[in-house]
Amino acid sequence: MSTRGTRVIDGELHRVRQGRRKRFVAIPLPGPVHRPARVATTLAFAHKIRQAILSGEIQDQADAARKLGLTRARLSQIIDLTNLAPDLQEEILFLETLDGREPLSERALRGTLRAAAWAEQRLNRCRDRQSAPTESP
Numbered sequence: 001m002s003t004r005g006t007r008v009i010d011g012e013l014h015r016v017r018q019g020r021r022k023r024f025v026a027i028p029l030p031g032p033v034h035r036p037a038r039v040a041t042t043l044a045f046a047h048k049i050r051q052a053i054l055s056g057e058i059q060d061q062a063d064a065a066r067k068l069g070l071t072r073a074r075l076s077q078i079i080d081l082t083n084l085a086p087d088l089q090e091e092i093l094f095l096e097t098l099d100g101r102e103p104l105s106e107r108a109l110r111g112t113l114r115a116a117a118w119a120e121q122r123l124n125r126c127r128d129r130q131s132a133p134t135e136s137p
Contacts, residue, residue: 037095039081039106044093046081081109085118088125 013024049068052058058067065075084092095103112124 032099034096034098037092037097037103039102039104039109040093040095042078042106043081043084043089046078049075050079050082077106077110080113081106083113083116084109085121088112088121 011026013026016023016025049058049064053060053064058064061075061079062072064070065072068075070078081092082089092104092109097103108128112121112128115121115124
């Protein structure tokens with residue numbers, strides 16, 4: 001039974017955010033959303049750009065930056081990801097975002113990228129993992 005202006009809903013309500021607006025819906029939300037991490041997509045993009053430069057499709061990094069609408073500095077940051085140790089690149093390419101939470105940021109990798117030797121990169125990455133805060137389930 002409901003009175004005018006009042007709704008009675010039998011069941012569960014789920015809070016949904018759309019921008020700043022919050023509302024309740026009676027339909028349960030789908031399970032967790034998995035997608036590739038942003039840093040993984042960026043690394044794949046970096047390999048694609050580097051391959052286009054090596055194959056001659058794009059003249060150089062400056063040309064790539066112009067065509068992609070990026071600054072040369074930003075393109076350098078992206079291309080630098082391909083200088084990571086192969087095992088670190090593989091680890092990054094398999095990272096997934098769960099419900100919008102990024103497991104690793106590109107900025108967090110910049111310290112690792114400063115090292116030229118792969119062994120030093122692995123050591124830096126291992127230190128970063130140990131100092132990162134852990135999430136409790």
